[in-house]
Amino acid sequence: MSSGADPNFFFKPETVAVIGATEASGKISGIIMDSLASSGFQGRIYPVNPKYSSVKGYECYPSIGAIGEAVDVAIVALPAFAVAQALEEAASRVRGAIVIGGGFSEAGEAGQALERELKSLAVKTGMRIIGPNCMGIYDTVSRLDTFFIPPERIKRPGTGHLSVVSQSGSFAVTAMDELASESTGIARVISYGNSSDVNESDLLEFLADDEHTSAVAMYLEAVVDGQRFIKAAARCAAKKPVMAVKAGRGGAGQRATFSHTASIAGRYEIYKAAFKKAGIIELDGYEEFIAACKVFGAAKARPSGGARVMIITDGGGVGVALADECARRGLEAVPLKKEVEDGLSSMLPPYFAVGNPLDLTGSATDEWFASSLEKTMAGDDYDVAIVAALWGPPGLTDGLARGIAVKADESGKPVIICSPGGEYSRDKSRLFTGAGLPVFSTPESAVRAASILAKDAAFRKGRERKPTRRQARNE
């Protein structure tokens, strides 16, 4: 753990240097220069490389010392062996460094020694270090983009209110790309790699108070300081949903296995317990991670009040599949109240069987979907709606998504879209993502998203029930 300054400055830098900058767009530092130039970053950009006098149209400096002002963030794109020396020289004029390259503790003994050098440099100089072996920061607030994969390969998400913290760079970029394709926005993505200095707890502390972040999704391999992590995560989770995937589940650690307890207690059981203690929603892998990002990150994402689900569809079978999955995951497709049922019956043809799931059949229209959503979500009967619109009925038009989005807004409750089907349906499902609604392609994944919302609701209720004690424990 570093005793340096809090690392919040990484998220509002005015000056950025790229140490090892080159002209070549095929090289990592060239891609980073391109990203900085095109991402809309408003601060000053200083390439540093004694070999050039200019890079990508920016004046290039032989050293950090030659730049006429202090640097907030230095992005280091140098081979592992050269990093420590470059940073040592720069330390007095740099607040924080993002060390992109690998070849450190993940790469054998020599790399471990290099990483120890970085660590002690951070302690000695107070300079904060993100990485090494990371992608760094993609930030739609400050517009910093240090990800070294060009946008034509990995799409960048637009502005949103979800932040992602990932120990793995590949996990972070792949998730970003998927979210961008689903029109899910992002506030900040931080890929922090080997966490030689800045670690998950530092980042949670920053994100807890970050007004641009309303939910946090994490990918963790190993936490550095357990007690600090629980404290930081609990503080953040008290303000906004915090979700996490723990990867690397195998391995019982270095324990003796004298007792049953020790032989059963793998790393994963302990992380589960830690998540529970901190109020972190546990995600069971990549799919659930993406589901959580969508359901908390969509423009029209809203927290749910609980586990009562209203299912509206125009396909009977899909409705039943949704109801079955709800039952399996402990969600309740509560029957309609009499007055709600009467209201729906008066709108629909007399031969309709009105219930939950509500099957609008092949006669469905945009208006039926919108009004059904309005009538069922108006009271306090349901916490979340799953709308499964199959595109068969001729009465459905491109206006369907807009209509549902408007009613979702009016209800103030989360609405999840389930849009199964092939090419035509996949194409049409963009109407929903475009309207800011979270879309899932199968009944199972839609219900899984609803159950993540319900877990968040349960944590919030638990905190409301015993606020004083939780606070006392977290001080």
Next chain:
Amino acid sequence: MNKTASVIDALIREARGALRRTLTEPETKTILKAYSIPVPRFKVIRDRETAKAVADTLTYPLALKVISRELTHKSEAGGVALGMHNAKNVEDGLFEIMLNVADDAPQAVIEGFLIEEMAPRGVEVIVGAIRDPVFGPAVMFGTGGLAVEILKDVTFALSPIDREGAFEMMNEVKGFGLLTGARGGGFKDLDAIADVIMKVSRIMEENPEITELEINPLIVYRKGASAVDARATLTAVV
């Protein structure tokens, strides 16, 4: 240093002195008793000659268990005899255990015997704890007895654990129904289990030298519970 701490400290010092990392069953139970976790009344004898006199100070029926650091799984080596109803039974039982151990684990040094009052039948649960290098003490609760390794019907929570946290743990295991009257078993003393979970959590917090602690089974009754078997491990000395 208070009495509890000094009792435990002496135990740990003795084990360390003998270069042992495992505590014997009576040693572990002494720690449990120091934290007022209920255990069956027991005595330790070092030789067969004193068995009768010691047994008569307890209430029959009694259980006999061999004490040996080499035997972590006593019953598998024939090191346990149950249902001793009189002094004659006790003497025969001890003899049989010695023969069994000589057959099954001839290398094991018999340090003595635990003579203990038999606990009545009840629902068997397990309460264990380990010290995690990153997150500190974690307590395990689950369906107990011999099937624990197969069923793995357990849950973990990090220390410290309050009463509500202990009840949440009980709720999380599938075997919870066995404690609340499934199969006509009647409602068991959940508060007594919660007490044990919280106390095990405290033992781990207050005794950093203990790295593993396990009560299996903890037998739970309509009123009360009893830690029938227990074991503990100390941290490695570096």
